[in-house]
Amino acid sequence: MTGSTAVLRCSCLLAAVSLVASGCLSANRCADPSAVDAPTAVDFKAYPQANAEDYSLGTWRGYGFTTPRGFRCKLASHMSMSAIDCDGPFAATTGEANTVHLFAYSPGNGASPVQFSRREAKQPGLDFGGIEPKPLPVNTTLAALNGRCVWTEEIELACLLGSSDQGRGFIATPTSTSIWGPPFK
Structure with a gap:
């Protein structure tokens, strides 16, 4: 196996694992939020x-945090490749989504479409490797x-x-969930 073949197989495996972890390979998963196109993108540099x-x-485990709002x-x-996965009370989403998954193949490429899904109580939640994530300050x-x-205070x-x-x-x-980003091609 050549180096590029190994990288491609690893990339495909990580993408598949990512989809399984987000619940998107199960029936009725990956519900889109009812509101699309966020009214304004957040200026993360302002904080x-x-x-x-x-x-x-x-x-190799990444970074994790909690908020007081669950x-x-x-x-x-x-x-x-990089990903953000969150569990929580996403308001006004199709299928009462309680998890979201964002995925990108590289920092220079755009991320894949945002995927919301519903994780049932019996399904395992996010794996933090046995470490309790710290609360992120407001x-x-x-x-x-x-x-x-x-x-x-306004954005959960x-x-x-x-x-x-x-x-x-x-x-x-508290009342809506919106997504933003360029159209996915």
Whole structure:
């Protein structure tokens, strides 16, 4: 097997694992939010940045955090691929979604479409490797591995994967959930 073949197989495996972890290969999964096109994208640079190492889940596990409003998120990366996965109360989503998955093949490429799904109580939640993620302070951005997230008094959770112009993200408020990003081609 050549190096490029091994990388391609690893890339496909990570993408498949990512889809399985998000529940998107099961029937009736990957429900889109009822509101699409966020009214305004969040300016993550407007908030102080947390020290990412304070949220480390250990070598090869990524970074994780919680919010007092019930969200738990993990920012992860392998080779040039990155992902953000969050569990929580996403308001006004089709199928009463309680998990979201963002995925990108590389920092220079746009992220795949945002995928919302419903994880049933019997299904395992996010794997934090036995480490309890720390709470992220209000009005503080956690930026790591090509992703960034913040929560404020008005926004329950907002995350972006990829660059501001090519990335995709979501904004969850107490009454709605919106996505933003360029059209997926």
